[in-house]
Amino acid sequence: MFVSSKKRVELDDVDKKLMIELLRDARTSLRRLAEEMNVSPATLHNRMNRLIQEGVVRGFVALLDYTKLGYTLTSIIMVKVDGKHIVEFEKEVANSPNVVSVYDVVGDYDVILIAKFRDTEELDTFLKQLLKNPRVERTFTSIVLNTVKEDPRVRII
């Protein structure tokens, strides 16, 4: 759930190709890919396990269209937090099932959250909870009118 250690990792062409395929389709067949790459399925299986074990691959997830599930309200919430308690605050807020991202930034605000809700009442409750937290000095919320793109896949290599 949390982003872990920052240490870089060595990847050869087999790892890279495998990751690109798993990014494209996490349910892809290792056997078919192995044939395409002229390695054995067992090799890809080993590589995949190694990548998971090293934490490069954090998991395999379904991408859902949340608007079709009633989560029509996306919000970008900037939070000014009492400097001594930013880390505790971030851990707390990251546990909320509505929060998809928690970023630590510099500037007028300290933390930027992306969170999704089914309606304004859910958002309102969430914001009131935030402001009840004595560590929170102020918040500024932008409501998303339209999600043009939301895809965790960055082109690697």
Add this chain to the structure above:
Amino acid sequence: MFVSSKKRVELDDVDKKLMIELLRDARTSLRRLAEEMNVSPATLHNRMNRLIQEGVVRGFVALLDYTKLGYTLTSIIMVKVDGKHIVEFEKEVANSPNVVSVYDVVGDYDVILIAKFRDTEELDTFLKQLLKNPRVERTFTSIVLNTVKEDPRVRII
């Protein structure tokens, strides 16, 4: 790649359980899950295809730890765009492989982008490209110091 139609969708308990499992692990075995749920694997297979076909399930992806792949720079870029050209601008910027999210918002800025880069030079080039676009009036960029959470999974139901 783009978020599609907003029409709500009817889901029964089988669909919901299946989606929750696919959110947790996109490579989960339908046979094992079918046994757990007392339905046939063929039913889950049909349901999964229906969910994909309806667009509720947009795809299955590997979640990667981008910091381990050298993408150590996450940025939140707010953009003020000439009102008549927001949609074209958004489509253009959504095509960039560095951009993970594009949100249309109200307020001082019109568009909020989340984008990932390997270094400040990549970010600089990206920002200069943005400002070259005559549709762009101004930008404000926050650099992410620490990504505390980044997980597309919202708790559904």
Add this chain to the structure above:
DNA sequence: CTTGAAACGGTTTGAGT
């Protein structure tokens, strides 16, 4: 729309290199 059963395809293990 669900099922059981079969056919097909995919993953995983382990011995050998």
Add this chain to the structure above:
DNA sequence: ACTCAAACCGTTTCAAG
């Protein structure tokens, strides 16, 4: 660390309910 091959497991199809 990779491969082969076998054993095991999972998916997909389809005829029938």
